[in-house]
Amino acid sequence: MRIVAALGGNALLRRGEPMTAAAQRANVREAVRALTPLALEHELVITHGNGPQVGLLALQASHFDDGEPMGLDVLGAETEGWIGYVIQQELGNVLPFEKPLATILTMVEVDPDDPAFSNPTKPIGPTYSEAEARRLAADRGWTIAPDESGWRRVVPSPLPMRIFEHRPIEWLLDKGTIVICAGGGGIPTMYKPDGTLGGAEVVIDKDRASSLLARQLDADCLVLATDVDGVFLDWGTEDQRMIERASPAVMRGLDLPVGSIGPKVEAACEFAEETGRLAVIGALGQLDEMVAGRAGTVIQG
């Protein structure tokens, strides 16, 4: 089987945990334990989130910012390097030495006409006081919004349209290489009016990008790993119960809470509808059972 496995941001850094190299290593090791059975038996592509990491790099960079801040494309590329390296190295430490591994930098195209551009919602980078946020917004054309702890820059989260490196990724898979790619939803890029490609000041949803990648690679299964066992009805109530199996049509008809589960369900449904194959949402520790359709919420057309 050819599998695309997307690791949630909290597979790399747990909520509330300080972002130290040691904590990140420990979490990656746990993710690697869950991935190992898949890596030994299947063609495997690993994608991952980058939220806390890109936040840290944006915070670090903001203090050395001479009016031309590092773009979200460059920061995204940096996190693909950082996180890809740690995952690849830890995987290499548990797999046979001969197993080829590669981390491929991944650029993803977004459409300048995506409606998300008129409604930026994704908070990014450091928290500012209201005055400072308003000054930056005026200076740089940022959109800002308050959250619980202060004001932050918010950026659009448009849909991924194309993954430029899908052929190199496929060629490496054909050779038995485990490929790590599309970290953080991919480096956001966009065609400019002059016809050249440049960076885009947006964040692309990692699960939507993983779903697109799985379709481009003709994958047999898309697994979206998170810290809950699956998709729940009546979540947080006494009546909460996990959906074990459903069609994309049924999943789309559900009244699910917004937040991170929405894009996951959307990403899984897109893959299941277009391919007729298995998309599974569930807990990292159950990856092996999920790809067999025996754990998580299994979505199939």
Added chain:
Amino acid sequence: MRIVAALGGNALLRRGEPMTAAAQRANVREAVRALTPLALEHELVITHGNGPQVGLLALQASHFDDGEPMGLDVLGAETEGWIGYVIQQELGNVLPFEKPLATILTMVEVDPDDPAFSNPTKPIGPTYSEAEARRLAADRGWTIAPDESGWRRVVPSPLPMRIFEHRPIEWLLDKGTIVICAGGGGIPTMYKPDGTLGGAEVVIDKDRASSLLARQLDADCLVLATDVDGVFLDWGTEDQRMIERASPAVMRGLDLPVGSIGPKVEAACEFAEETGRLAVIGALGQLDEMVAGRAGTVIQG
């Protein structure tokens, strides 16, 4: 021909130039103009320096440092993402859309018994006052040394022993992909006593790593691009003259100034000796002539 072309750090950022995204883009575009004829005609691997970039990231990170600084492995991985992205995107903007491009994260092994570990010489990261440098040295076991503007951390620069990703790089070349890799000499890694691979607090010379890569890939030509036309005798005097062609044995016998040209000559000689093929040191703008043996200092066995 299969060519490995190494871009000097100043191909990406000129001496004294502020490190803005715009300056870097402009320099990368110039490098891309020089690379384009090679990219259209040959199998091409592009490697690059990362000195100013890793310095900036280390400086940014040092201000958010809670006692566990980002390792040189992680910073190196970040720069492979950052610089690789910009080179790949700008190359893609001038080549036919169909030409496959890929940036591969590259880990390079060093030997813990390398004599460089007992003689750290490579300055890295921010400049400190003497008192601050001494405090950090005591706290963290750093080696420090004074330079013109203050005190800096110095780290070893051991020889590269192995490039882990040489098979994926080769497979992509076989498919006609232009591969960007081994940025900054590669992410420095080292086997620990427990047999697992981890990061190494060292800097690997980019030209030595490029030479090793060229040998591992059975390349036909290694070109080391810099900002001078070649290797000069009596450099800086009225008698200075460029060496147009020499054997590795002759080159090794020369009394050349230390600095950046030394590792370049060493890297070129290693390749020429082991393969009997062309290694050329010269100016970025003459790449096309250099691979034909018509410009730069041509070293052949």
